[in-house]
Amino acid sequence: QVRLRESGGAVVQPGGSLTLSCVEDGISRDFHGIGWFRQAPGKEREGVSNIRLRNGDTQYRDAVKGRFTISEDAGKRTVYLQMNDLKVEDTGVYYCAVTSIQDNTLDPLDFHSWGQGTQVTVSS
Numbered sequence: 001q002v003r004l005r006e007s008g009g010a011v012v013q014p015g016g017s018l019t020l021s022c023v024e025d026g027i028s029r030d031f032h033g034i035g036w037f038r039q040a041p042g043k044e045r046e047g048v049s050n051i052r053l054r055n056g057d058t059q060y061r062d063a064v065k066g067r068f069t070i071s072e073d074a075g076k077r078t079v080y081l082q083m084n085d086l087k088v089e090d091t092g093v094y095y096c097a098v099t100s101i102q103d104n105t106l107d108p109l110d111f112h113s114w115g116q117g118t119q120v121t122v123s124s
Helices: none
Strands: 003-007 018-025 033-039 046-052 058-060 068-073 078-083 092-099 118-122
Touching: 003 092, 018 033, 018 092, 018 118, 033 078, 046 068, 046 078, 058 068
Parallel strands: none
Antiparallel strands: 003 018, 018 078, 033 046, 033 092, 046 058, 068 078, 092 118
């Protein structure tokens, strides 16, 4: 059984930085990627970034390119999302999830075993 747990959310000012962590348990290399998603109040959940477990390839939504970096520490079974130059529109609950899809994807429908999420609020 796959279990994911997010942490690291906080309230930060615009322009600030945060690093989110997603600790996984039970993931085998049969799975292809771990993704980060976010959901703002009243909006649908959207893909932010994913990392391929076999080769480390990464993918980002356009709105976060150049500001966010996804990485994996396999020894700690943790995937990180480093977020810099945060904007008010980055506010939301951030989730991580796993996919068995081989192709790069940020579609939430392609992911499962969602964590409970961690709140990120960007506000002055």
